[in-house]
Amino acid sequence: MRKKTSSEQTAAPVEAGQAAPVTDDRVRRSKAxxxxxxxxxxxxxxYSGVSVDEIARRSGVAKTTIYRHWPNRADLLRDACAHVGTPLTTPDLGSLRGDLTALMADFSQMLTTARWTSVLPSIIDAGERDAEMAEMYRRLQQGYSAPFETVIRRGMARGELPAETDVPALVAALTGPLFYRRWFSREPLTEGFVREIIRIALG
Amino acid sequence: MRKKTSSEQTAAPVEAGQAAPVTDDRVRRSKAxxxxxxxxxxxxxxYSGVSVDEIARRSGVAKTTIYRHWPNRADLLRDACAHVGTPLTTPDLGSLRGDLTALMADFSQMLTTARWTSVLPSIIDAGERDAEMAEMYRRLQQGYSAPFETVIRRGMARGELPAETDVPALVAALTGPLFYRRWFSREPLTEGFVREIIRIALG
DNA sequence: ATGCTACGATACGGTATCGTAGCATAAATG
DNA sequence: CATTTATGCTACGATACCGTATCGTAGCAT
Structure with a gap:
């Protein structure tokens, strides 16, 4: 019956039926x-340009209420960062090269279009001086490297890669150049570039 | 006759002999x-955690004096960022693989030990929202990719690489994984990893 | 002696920010 | 209807920060 607001980000996994809603629906709305x-x-x-006052102004939620849900600014921002980002789908097309081509295209597409990628250096920087933030980021990061590891291990199982392949190194060899282009060299992330990186990594 | 303070960073190129020092020696000292x-x-x-007041406190230079030399905080920080970092030496050992091995070792060494690397995400983040900062960073970045381009082009000239090699892509394939490990996956940047990346990139 | 240049010390105006207190209000629950 | 719960609103206190203004001084050259 309750109208779900667009995001269920903050909801804890709930046993299906017998509700007994520990938090009011209003809480969920405010938090969302x-x-x-x-x-x-x-x-x-x-990260450092966000103020709680501005959040209150723009969201229409009173600052008081915000502080009723998060103990301080850092916790709120960490919470928000944790739900930033869009998951990658793990392809399964039967061949390593096919999977990687799809995955890399997906990934580079995300790097160039998703709004949230512009805030990643900010998050990493915060993590450079805040352990909890660093841990939050680590989980975020793993969500993106996992699909690569998966398709690589599947390729190994099919014998498309030698059994002694250094998986983390191969992930780095594939995704590293994309990160590099996006944030460090700032050259365009073209389709041709991605193809070239795959060619280099897989021979 | 003038006693040079340790750093000549801020000095404009000066014609050798007839001095006529437009800036006092005290100025150089303060700025340094x-x-x-x-x-x-x-x-x-x-970047965003630095305040001018704190700079004044810690340096012993009066805030007034700081603002006599830089028009505002952003300019001061940009100036400081521009002189951060240590240059890479470009090896010339006669073979592409030898040069790259030396260069990559040098580079990964710097990424793991130099203090200033911890501030790079901060700089990049500032660049996401400040054009002048982005331009400053671009020059910084080019100083680090240039040696790679140099040794690669030398290798091409020697015929160790095909003439149609995509140089920027190869630079990305080599350095990208190092950046990736340092800031994104935060795995250790071991010698074995670097060797593996070179192996993947050069076959 | 007289300037000139650069600097230090202090204080200030104005703004932004965090986090809290007090009181009123709307809505769900019994 | 009465009570509990979550929220809104306004106003603070405290701190930090930017950038400037004012006044006085030290060193050096003429």
């Missing part, structure tokens, strides 16, 4: 609104 | 002290 606006502000201004 | 302390603070707290 706050998290959404926080993410927007993160994209616009980066 | 301020830039040094600013760099330290950048390493500790990142």
């Amino acid at each position: 609104a706050v998290l959404a606006v926080t993410a927007d502000l993160l994209f616009e201004r980066g | 002290a301020v830039l040094a302390v600013t760099a330290d603070l950048l390493f500790e707290r990142g």
Whole structure:
């Protein structure tokens, strides 16, 4: 019966039937609104440019209420960062090269279009000085390397790669250049570039 | 006759003999002290954590004087960032693989030990929202990719690489994985990893 | 002696920010 | 209807920060 707001990000996994909602529906609404606006502000201004006052103004949720749900600014921002990002789908097309081509295209597409990628240096920087933030980021990062490991291991199982392949190194060889282009050299992430990286990595 | 302070960073190129020092020696001293302390603070707290008041406190240079030399905080920080970093030496050992091995070792060594690398995400983040900062960073970045391009082109000239080699892509394939490990996956940057990356990139 | 240049010390105006207190209000629950 | 719960609103206190203004001084050259 309850109208689900667009995001279920903050919901803890709930046993299906017997509800007994420990938190009011209003809570979920407030939290969702706050998290959404926080993410927007993160994209616009980066981690250190986001203020709680501005979140309150823009979300329509009173600052008081925000502090009723998060103990402080850092926790709120970490929470928002944790739900940033869109998951990669893991392809399964039968061949290593096919899977990697699809995955790399997906990934580079995300790097170039998704708004939230602009805030990643900000998050990493925060993690450079905040252990909890670093841990949060680590989980985020793993979500993106996991599909690569999966398709690589499948390729190994099919004998398309030698059994002694260094998987983390291969993941680095594939995704590293994309990160590099996006944030360090700032050259365009073209389709041709991605193809070239795959060619180099797989021979 | 003038006693040179440790750093000549801020000095404009000066015609050798007839001096006529447009800036006092005191100026050089103040600026050097301020830039040094600013760099330290950048390493500790990142771009947005540095305040002019703190720079003044720690350097012993009055805030007034700081604002006599830089128009505002952003310019000061950009100036400090521009002089951060240590240059790579370009090896010339006669073979592509030898040059790249030396260069990559040098580079990964720097990524893991140099204090200033911890502030790079901060700089990049600032660049996401500040054009001048982005331009400053671009020059910094080019200083590090240039040696790679040089040794690769020399290798091409020697016929160790096909003439149609995509140089920027190869640079990305080599350095990207190092960046990736240092900032994104945070796995250790071991010698074995570097060797593996070279093997993948050169076959 | 007289400038000139650069600097230091202090204080200030104005703004932004975090996090909290007090009180009123709307809605769900019994 | 009464009670509990979650929220809204306004106003603070405290701190930090930017950038400037004012006044006084030290060193050096003429």
